[in-house]
Amino acid sequence: MSSTPMAEAFESQRDRLRAVAHRLLGSHADAEDVVQEAWLRLSRQDTATIDNLAGWLTTVVARISLDVLRTRRARTEVLLNDRLPEFVVTLDEGLAPEEDAVLADSVGLALLVVLESLRPDERLAFVLHDLFAVPFDEIGKILGRSTDAAKMLASRARRKVRATERPAGAGRERREVVQAFLAAARRGDFEELLRLLDPEVKLTVDTPTGVVVVLGATKVAAGARPAADTTALSRAVLVNGLPGVIAWREDGTPFSVLAFTVTEGRITAITAIVDPAKLARMDLPGPV
Incomplete structure (x- = not known):
């Protein structure tokens, strides 16, 4: 230049x-x-x-x-150039709400995941206004919407983001949603999976060849049962403060680490690592 x-x-x-x-x-x-x-x-x-x-x-x-x-x-699937951020996995010992909140605040994955789950217009309105102080009238012009519509988009996004801030009792409720999802996957209960998934849920999977994204409850639910069949053991954990699970194969080698974003009783995003090399480098607890 x-x-x-x-x-x-x-x-x-x-x-x-x-x-x-x-x-x-x-x-x-x-x-x-x-x-x-x-x-x-x-x-x-x-x-x-x-x-x-x-x-x-x-x-x-x-x-x-x-x-x-x-x-x-x-697009139903995209391949991203960037790898996902490092996961910090800890045993889910039923932390007190205030401890849970401290853990969630100490890492950035929760915000990253919820931003990824927003619609494009919501994400733009929230990021530009709340993170970079761009006025709503300018955001409206970018989106081809009115100023009031831009405010509404940012407000909707803000509610979703705040839902990750873990008010008292929310940690337990989110864990229950995740456990219900895992149980439905093992049973192959497609209707229950759809009930627990947000219609626009986003599944992000870190594979040996890159990061693959799958969009929509139907596609995510369809892949849940085969994944459940592959694993022999699983254990509830916290992944960067989010409710998650580690799954192992029958020989005891890790198969996956998953983190779930739950908003208003539905799973809006799932982030998974299935890359064996990355799993091997992680400090993971063993199966019980």
């Missing part, structure tokens, strides 16, 4: 733009691509027509990111 006043102005914004794109997309690689595309668009723009460069660039990054999110949502 040549050292021109425009390039220098862009560079002064790069870190913030990368942060916006990463929060919107959850992928460092995708965020870099979006920021680079924003630079290309700026280089073709008559800068005399830009009154507020920071605002203009934020809008461009947001619109490109929104297109990426909508494209992902339209």
